[in-house]
Structure formats: C-alpha cells, structure tokens
Amino acid sequence: MPGHRIIRLLVSILLVGVLTGCNPFSDARSMMDEYVERVARVLETEALLSPIESPDLFPRRRDRALPMPELDMGMLDFLSLYGCELQVVVGEKNSVLGRVMQPLNRLRYELRFIRAANDCLPETEDEELVVLLERAIKEKRASLPVAVWNATLGGEEVESLFTLSKGSYPVSAEGNPVSDLALEARQLNQAVSRILAGDVGVDLEFAGPVQQRWQAETRAGQLINSAQLLVTRLDDATALIRQRIEGRPLCLNGKPNNQSDIVQNMFFSIYIGKVQPYLSDVRQASQALMGPLTRLAEQQLAVMPEGFRPWYQRYLSEETDNSLWGRLDTAMMEHTRSWQNLLEQCGLRPGA
Secondary structure: OHHHHHHHHHHHHHHHHHHHHOOHHHOHHHHHHHHHHHHHHHOOOOOOOOOOOOOOOOOOHHHHOOOOOOOOHHHHHHHHOOOOHHHHHHHHHHOOOHHHOOHHHHHHHHHHHHHHHHHHHHHOOOHHHHHHHHHHHHHHHHHHHHHHHHHOOOOOOHHHHOOOOOOOOOOOOOOOOOHHHHHHHHHHHHHHHHHHOOOOOOOOOOHHHHHHHHHHOOHHHHHHHHHHHHHHHHHHHHHHHHHHHHOOOOOOOOOOOHHHHHHHHHHHHHHHHHHHHHHHHHHHHHHHHHHHHHHHHHOOOOOOOOOOHHHHHHHOOOOOOOOHHHHHHHHHHHHHHHHHHHHHOOOOOOOO
C-alpha cells in the first residue's frame, strides 16, 4: 500500500536522524566528554568531568576604542578655504556624513588628508601657510596609529569574529574553514605595517570586504571555545591515566594482558582515530587564523588600550604565562606523555 510505504520511509528517515544525533563524535563537547568516560571505563575507574570555564568575552567597544585627536578647529577652517585638493578633503570631513565616519573611513580620510597636504606644500608660497600645513601633517601622522587601531581591533566589525555564542570549532570540518580569513588577516597586517612605517599611499579598498567577512564569520570565537574545552577534558583524561600509573599497574612484568589490549584498542580507535585529528584541526586553524590576528595586535602594542591588554595576553598571545594556546600545547604534551607512560608498562609504548 502506498500509505505503508510512506510510513516506512518516514520511520527510516527518523531512525537515521536519531542515529546521527546519537553519535557522540559529531560534536566537540560530546566527543571530549565521551572520550574521558571511555578512558575511565577501560581503566576501571570513575570519570570526573571538570566544569569548563567560560572564556572571557571579547572586550566591549568602549574598552577598545581610542579617542581620535582632532586638529584645531581654527586650523581646519583656514585649510578648508585654501585652494588645493586639501580644501575638498577638509570639506568632506566637515560635512554631516564626515562627522560620523566609521573607523575604517576615518583612517582613509587621515591618509588622504596627509597626501593632499603634502601635495599642497610645493604649491604654497605663503610661509605662514607652509608652517600650518607642516604642523597639520605632523599631527596627522602622529595620530595615525590611533586611527589604525580603531579601524582594526577597536571597531565594531571584529566583534562578531570573536563572539563565543556559536559553539565550538566543527569536528571533521570540510575544506579549510579559516583559509580566507587567514589570507585576509595577513593582507591587513601588511597594510598596517606599511602605514605604521609611514607609507600614506596604502590602498585600503580591500579592507571593507575583509570587515564584512569578519561580521559574517565566528571562527575565532569557536577556536577559543574549543581550546578551552580541550584543555579541560585533556587534563581530566590525563588525571585518570596518571591515577592508574601511580596505582595498580596495568600490566605485570611488562607483559600485555586482556585489559591492556582493551586499553590499547581504545587508545588507537578513539584517541588516535577521533580526538587527535580534532586536536590537529584546532591547532592548525588557530595558528593559521589567530597567528596573523595576534600579529595585528602586536604591531599596535604602543597604542593598545589597557582594557584590551589582559584579553590579548590570554587569547591571542602565545608568549604569556596565562596564554590559552600555551595551556593547550601543554595539555596536549602532558596527555601524550601520560599515554606513553601507561602503555610502556605493557611494552606497548606508541612509537617504540
């Protein structure tokens, strides 16, 4: 009967959905919880799942944005009346739209102002005006680092990239989810480096699409969530393994037994087969994306707001004592060493 076939089809679809939803290795949190529980099971002990500390939120804009120095209004009014390209530039800034520029457009304006003022100098015969132009150029150059900061890590667009509300980095992600973000971050670094070195001719047309992608992507926040999860659960599993090493030996006289076979099978099928590939994915993605974002911050340490510095030290830098990425590397290293020491009791040390 057609009705029966439809019912059977619906039941099949529901079963597939249930089975897929029950796969603990399709999601980072459930995979790592399952891993700790399986380690405990094969070592005949109780699984202890530590609370996972919530990473700190990306600092609020008011703690990141820097006040932008302004030229004296009298100077601006005077320059706006002068008859070279600078008159047009200053006029645009004084317009209604110019007074509410987004940080990236403000950076473009600052660069354009300096270029226009430089172009005006050879055409200027009035010594008083020359002094005024040179002073304006000097002040604008001095404030460029502030404009660069506000247009990169101080702006609204970067907030979505670091949001923590979108869970963990995906398990078995297709392709390279951070490749475009990483490429653009490196491109932005190059532009920032040139501007901070004094090059005011940098073309920032590419920067708008970069910030649009930042607003649409959440990979940096996902990587931070995953790193925090992995540190906690790897430490949980390491504690269980060390507890067994320090207690009843897995093998006597270095001879494998039934339990060591079970432990070794779990090690290869779950840790090597499931967990380690995810560890590798997270670390590679973090180095590809967080690396250039860290460089973006490091280039601007001179103007970095104090309200941003603790977050930078923990979630971007790898050199500080409380770096999340340093803690992840340590957790991975200690976990691998614990497995090696445990299996060595049975002559099964990996790589031996």
